[in-house]
Amino acid sequence: MHPYRxxxxxxxxxxxxxxxVRISGWVYHKRDHGGILFIDLRDHYxxxxxxxxxxxxxxxxxxxxxxxxxxxxxxxxxxxxxNMINPDIVTGEIEIVAENIIFESESQIxxxxxxxxxxxxxxxxxxxKYRYLDLRRESLHRNIxxxxxxxxxxxxxxxxxxxxxxxxxxxxxxxPEGARDxxxxxxxxxxxxxxxxxxxxxxxxxLMVAGFDKYFQIAPCFRDEDARAxxxxxxxxxxxxEMSFATQEDVFAVVEEVLHDTFKEFSTDKVSDTPFxxxxxxxxxxxxxxxxxxxxxxxxxxxVSDVFLNSGFGAFAKAVANGAVVxxxxxxxxxxxxxxxxxxxxxxxxxxxxxxxxxxxxxTDRIRGPIAxxxxxxxxxxxxxxGGMEDGDVMFFMCDAPDAxxxxxxxxxxxxxxxLDIIEKGTFRFCWIVDFPMFERDEExxxxxxxxxxxxxxxxxMEALLEKDPLDILAYQYDVVCNGVELSSGAIRNHRTDIxxxxxxxxxxxxxxxxxxxxxxxxAFKYGAPPHGGIAPGVDRMVMLIAGADxxxxxxxxxxxxxxxxxxxxxxxxxxxxxxxxxxxxxxAKNVTPENAKQDDVAE
RNA sequence: GGGAGCGUAGCACAAUUGGUUAGUGCACCGGACUGUCGAUCCGGAGGUCGCGAGUUCGAGUCUCGUCGCUCCCGCCA
Numbered sequence: 001m002h003p004y005r006x007x008x009x010x011x012x013x014x015x016x017x018x019x020x021v022r023i024s025g026w027v028y029h030k031r032d033h034g035g036i037l038f039i040d041l042r043d044h045y046x047x048x049x050x051x052x053x054x055x056x057x058x059x060x061x062x063x064x065x066x067x068x069x070x071x072x073x074x075x076x077x078x079x080x081x082x083n084m085i086n087p088d089i090v091t092g093e094i095e096i097v098a099e100n101i102i103f104e105s106e107s108q109i110x111x112x113x114x115x116x117x118x119x120x121x122x123x124x125x126x127x128x129k130y131r132y133l134d135l136r137r138e139s140l141h142r143n144i145x146x147x148x149x150x151x152x153x154x155x156x157x158x159x160x161x162x163x164x165x166x167x168x169x170x171x172x173x174x175x176p177e178g179a180r181d182x183x184x185x186x187x188x189x190x191x192x193x194x195x196x197x198x199x200x201x202x203x204x205x206x207l208m209v210a211g212f213d214k215y216f217q218i219a220p221c222f223r224d225e226d227a228r229a230x231x232x233x234x235x236x237x238x239x240x241x242e243m244s245f246a247t248q249e250d251v252f253a254v255v256e257e258v259l260h261d262t263f264k265e266f267s268t269d270k271v272s273d274t275p276f277x278x279x280x281x282x283x284x285x286x287x288x289x290x291x292x293x294x295x296x297x298x299x300x301x302x303x304v305s306d307v308f309l310n311s312g313f314g315a316f317a318k319a320v321a322n323g324a325v326v327x328x329x330x331x332x333x334x335x336x337x338x339x340x341x342x343x344x345x346x347x348x349x350x351x352x353x354x355x356x357x358x359x360x361x362x363x364t365d366r367i368r369g370p371i372a373x374x375x376x377x378x379x380x381x382x383x384x385x386x387g388g389m390e391d392g393d394v395m396f397f398m399c400d401a402p403d404a405x406x407x408x409x410x411x412x413x414x415x416x417x418x419x420l421d422i423i424e425k426g427t428f429r430f431c432w433i434v435d436f437p438m439f440e441r442d443e444e445x446x447x448x449x450x451x452x453x454x455x456x457x458x459x460x461x462m463e464a465l466l467e468k469d470p471l472d473i474l475a476y477q478y479d480v481v482c483n484g485v486e487l488s489s490g491a492i493r494n495h496r497t498d499i500x501x502x503x504x505x506x507x508x509x510x511x512x513x514x515x516x517x518x519x520x521x522x523x524a525f526k527y528g529a530p531p532h533g534g535i536a537p538g539v540d541r542m543v544m545l546i547a548g549a550d551x552x553x554x555x556x557x558x559x560x561x562x563x564x565x566x567x568x569x570x571x572x573x574x575x576x577x578x579x580x581x582x583x584x585x586x587x588x589a590k591n592v593t594p595e596n597a598k599q600d601d602v603a604e
Numbered sequence: 605g606g607g608a609g610c611g612u613a614g615c616a617c618a619a620u621u622g623g624u625u626a627g628u629g630c631a632c633c634g635g636a637c638u639g640u641c642g643a644u645c646c647g648g649a650g651g652u653c654g655c656g657a658g659u660u661c662g663a664g665u666c667u668c669g670u671c672g673c674u675c676c677c678g679c680c681a
Contacts, residue, residue, distance in 0.1 A: 029642080031641065031643050032640095032643085033640065033643075035637070038640050049641070084640080086640090109632065110614090113631065123615080199681095226678085227674095228675085231680075551674095
């Protein structure tokens, strides 16, 4: 007999009755009746009830052993009496009568409570410090397994579509664009640093130049950014994709198939049919106030600035004349809501930076509300037409600078979705956001700058760069969004150095800057570069959506906390003076030495 | 860098307008119990109410500061 197990804790059924078996696992639960002791033994696969009788030599020890200790149990499988069957677990029709028990590894009292999949999961700080315990919990264990299966599925899918997986360097050079880099000092080259890649962007484009045609990688990406609920600090993974001789539609077709099939495979929820709908960036900003709209909420906003410009509502009219906009949020059938509902919404709006929140109520044969008296019949009729207003509907109004109005209106739309409970359930609504602007104006300096990444091909190519107002030029740049979560950004790349130089020129750089900042790419493009494009859906976010988790840490094995610390491994940590000397590094911050940095390390 | 929320036993939470000895459940320790499956019953131990200052006859509760965590803004080509 195998020293540890003949079966897993999820394998034994009625048909195994009377067999002698051996299982190993953790003590999940104990129920001690004095004369009889039940132990639920748990492993990766499931759990099985073990019976310990008082006449056995190990009975005493079993009644004392702590939860989460590891045991090997040998005994006979016995069918349970009908009234003793536990229908909640698949091994519930049998139990094992223990004939021998080996105590492989005993547990101390665990700092977090694991038994009984309760909602009380304990404080995040302890969960992160004792991650290996937290990972034993069924829900987290299930999420991590889901992630493993999703990644395996993605690989299989990509390979079936003719893509090849390549590794790219982890130690590379800092790129001038984008987020803050994580830097790694060089020992051999004093004063020089490697950077961890924010994404394998340049490498994957170079693989296209090298002729590999279709690339993918489950790629680690490192960015020194602050955390969010859907953004773990430090590192994350992307399904990085690049393809040669491809149009935007070719990229969409691949991504739609991969995302649709993956979500279908691992979720019972509805998934948008392909092709996913495409929403131009400017339309998204107008209708949803954001470039990552949650399409499960049946509210579409519209612009009504012109209606208010000459209206009797002085506050808005004056603001619009000075460049503000008015965004309307029409909501179906909520006229019956109490005054407090509207008051709460307004105070929420003010909390997030709104100056106020006007509204009109279409109430049987009249239109009422705080601003109704300022508006003419014609203006009210125009508003009704724009929002498709019917009896019972309410239209909210936000007046502010375009950016602020969009941001606040977007937040209010989300809050309305939640508070009114009108977010469609059990569905993944995908969309593409397309036609991002190539350039935008820097709010502070007034300069023209790249909106997204400078590698994107402008729509209309060189001609557009030469002839159009830079702010009107769109890029072959796209995002894929699901339920309000930005899953991915991508672009058809600019593979022509002449167009790249011109684009950089518009953004205030000269030709040399292109070669200085992106030497590998701009050199490579001199030797025959295929037209190419790609995208990189975030794996963590994908799994988070499929798992229905509300926090990205729930789908990462060993995540860091919000301040980018690994409480389990005590990272980041101070290093010795010797290590620093080898790397030619001297502490610069006042009063920071290796010694007192060490005192500040995450505690044991 | 900024804003909001939270911080009471190992864990989850409670404590009337500021008012006596800060409670309950789980976990832990002791005891009882031969059919439980979040076992049950009896008993016990466990607290610098994050930390510091202030207001007050009196602070877990109010004020200020500070630290920590989470969420958000900035940031994320």
